[in-house]
Amino acid sequence: xxxxxxxxxxxxxxxxxxxxxxxxxxxxxxxxxxxxxxxxxxxxxxxxxxxxxxxxxxxxxxxxxxxxxxxxxxxxxxxxxxxxxxxxxxxxxxxxxxxxxxxxxxxxxxxxxxxxxxxxxxxxxxxxxxxxxxxxxxxxxxxxxxxxxxxxxxxxxxxxxxxxxxxxxxxxx
Numbered sequence: 001x002x003x004x005x006x007x008x009x010x011x012x013x014x015x016x017x018x019x020x021x022x023x024x025x026x027x028x029x030x031x032x033x034x035x036x037x038x039x040x041x042x043x044x045x046x047x048x049x050x051x052x053x054x055x056x057x058x059x060x061x062x063x064x065x066x067x068x069x070x071x072x073x074x075x076x077x078x079x080x081x082x083x084x085x086x087x088x089x090x091x092x093x094x095x096x097x098x099x100x101x102x103x104x105x106x107x108x109x110x111x112x113x114x115x116x117x118x119x120x121x122x123x124x125x126x127x128x129x130x131x132x133x134x135x136x137x138x139x140x141x142x143x144x145x146x147x148x149x150x151x152x153x154x155x156x157x158x159x160x161x162x163x164x165x166x167x168x169x170x171x172x173x
Contacts, residue, residue, distance in 0.1 A: 031144065058086065060084070077168075079168075136159070
């Protein structure tokens with residue numbers, strides 16, 4: 001069973017090594033890195049999973065990003081990912097535990113009666129659909145780099161609050 005801890009409790013070099021093993025050393029060329037470029041990950045929403053021997057098995061990072069519309073308004077979002085699990089441990093529930101921890105933390109932040117910020121990610125709709133992510137409302141959204149529109153996913157209580165069109169990028173504050 002996974003032990004979930006704050007990602008900030010893990011040596012950054014170990015996290016980088018995990019990400020390289022999970023996604024390859026060329027991972028920084030991916031579009032998701034461009035979307036969140038220059039932004040720090042959100043410590044309160046990012047976690048690590050330890051295996052039974054207390055070794056790093058997986059991690060999840062959440063990031064502040066924004067959807068910029070043609071009229072230049074930035075609509076704040078939370079970008080989920082990367083969700084990384086060591087290849088030898090994939091399929092053992094670490095990813096699900098990490099998603100549960102991160103999304104639970106997002107929902108807990110909104111426990112005062114307000115809605116949680118919408119969450120966006122680039123991932124497999126079939127898998128991430130179990131947490132309410134879909135591409136139903138992102139068809140006219142764009143990313144700074146190549147991406148598959150079917151993999152640009154949104155999780156939002158009320159997607160009608162977001163613009164139909166825009167470009168994802170770092171949240172400028």
